[in-house]
Amino acid sequence: MPDRPSPLVAATGVVLDTRGRVLVLTGPGRTEPELPGGPVRDTETPEEGLARALREGLKLTPATGRLLAVDSRPPGPLGRSQIVHVHLVGPLAAPEAAAVSLPGGDTAEARWLPPEEACALLPARTAPRLRAALAALHTGSFAHLVDGVPQPGSPAGLDPARRLALEHSGTLDPASHRASRPKAVTAASVLFTGPDGRILLVQPAYGRSDRWNLPGGGIDSDLGEIPRAAARREVEEELGLDIAPGRLLAVNWSHKPGRPARIRFLYDGGVLDAPALARIRLDPTELLQWRTVAPADLPGLVKPALRRQITACLTARATGTGPLELHAGRRP
Structure with a gap:
């Protein structure tokens, strides 16, 4: 008016x-x-x-x-x-x-x-x-x-010290408490090797394509998806292989100031023989190519934190230990 x-x-x-x-x-x-x-x-x-x-x-x-x-x-x-x-x-x-x-x-x-x-x-x-x-x-x-x-309750921008003070004072309602709590990004990856022990890596079609990754991707937690189901779905979507993941080898936690924490579940995919590797069909919207590499060739292909995760998972697989708790690829 x-x-x-x-x-x-x-x-x-x-x-x-x-x-x-x-x-x-x-x-x-x-x-x-x-x-x-x-x-x-x-x-x-x-x-x-x-x-x-x-x-x-x-x-x-x-x-x-x-x-x-x-x-x-x-x-x-x-x-x-x-x-x-x-x-x-x-x-x-x-x-x-x-x-x-x-x-x-x-x-x-x-x-x-x-x-x-x-x-x-x-x-x-x-x-x-x-x-x-x-x-x-x-x-x-x-x-x-x-x-x-x-x-109070702003999902971003709220000073962590002020958030803690508000939480401890009991002045935040449940919805504001959930909104202002720190968030984490979750993903699931699968470690496959060939009969010769070489590691299966994939080259993403988005982001930094000069960095190679393990097969896998984000967990659709908002849809109720669990990490193991996400690992299987991502492998099928990316590689065209429907393979149930094996045992959990490690959980990795990484964090950079001002960013959400990133949690990765790493599963054992087992050994892929020549016929299985020949069945790989890439999703071109997600991946450019795949390759198998010897552990010694990981430097220069994958970033250091992921290289440490892969190395730790290979050890856990070989020794039958784990699941491992990793922080940026390192044992705490």
């Missing part, structure tokens, strides 16, 4: 390049550094408004990515509250990032900065929004903010 002021709606882009740098707009014509974006007009959705702002202001036409955060700001000088939707844009390939330009061609006003430098440069009301959005990006989650402050 015209006599009831509605909130102002804006859309902001966290525009990244492939090096993880953040695009910040600075220089003449701006009172302070800012992230790309602007008000949503007329009947636009926030996604449409952000796409228009990027197109008009920076000559950028990438698709607006997933929603990272929503920040609600109390009424300001105009007497109206503001709701800001923060979306991921990119990562932009190097040529596209280099081509970013502002009206008039003053490219010095468009700066690519490491995340911490970007947060230090942005004004106090904007920097916390970027930090929370990046936390949501890295954890695969979402941040709920009020005036830049993550709210």
Whole structure:
């Protein structure tokens, strides 16, 4: 209704390049550094408004990515509250990032900065929004903010010390408690060898294709899938082989600061003879090729943490021990 002021709606882009740098707009014509974006007009959705702002202001036409955060700001000088939707844009390939330009061609006003430098440069009301959005990006989650402050129960952006204090005080309701708890990503892999002891590796068609993996993939835990069933499904989808996994050889836990923990269940797939290897049929949407390699050839093909996991599993298989508890491939 015209006599009831509605909130102002804006859309902001966290525009990244492939090096993880953040695009910040600075220089003449701006009172302070800012992230790309602007008000949503007329009947636009926030996604449409952000796409228009990027197109008009920076000559950028990438698709607006997933929603990272929503920040609600109390009424300001105009007497109206503001709701800001923060979306991921990119990562932009190097040529596209280099081509970013502002009206008039003053490219010095468009700066690519490491995340911490970007947060230090942005004004106090904007920097916390970027930090929370990046936390949501890295954890695969979402941040709920009020005036830049993550709210109790926000799945991302909430300081761990504050989360613990809220949990211990008993002030979080069950839904907020579940939402704010740390999350983990789970996967299941299978160790196959040939009669000569060579290890079956697969080359992914996504991500870093120069890194080889064991057959396997993510566990669909939201569908009630258990690790063993996921291992069998992934092998059938990737290799076209329906083979029930053998015993559990190891469980590996790995973690990087600011990211979800990653848990991998590693199963013994047994020995594949020549006829079984000949039956392999790759899913081209997931894998480029497969090969068998000697354990001594693992360096340079798989990343060190996975190499340690494979070596530990080969030992557990040979000695009949396990399941092993591994942390980044090492025994604790």
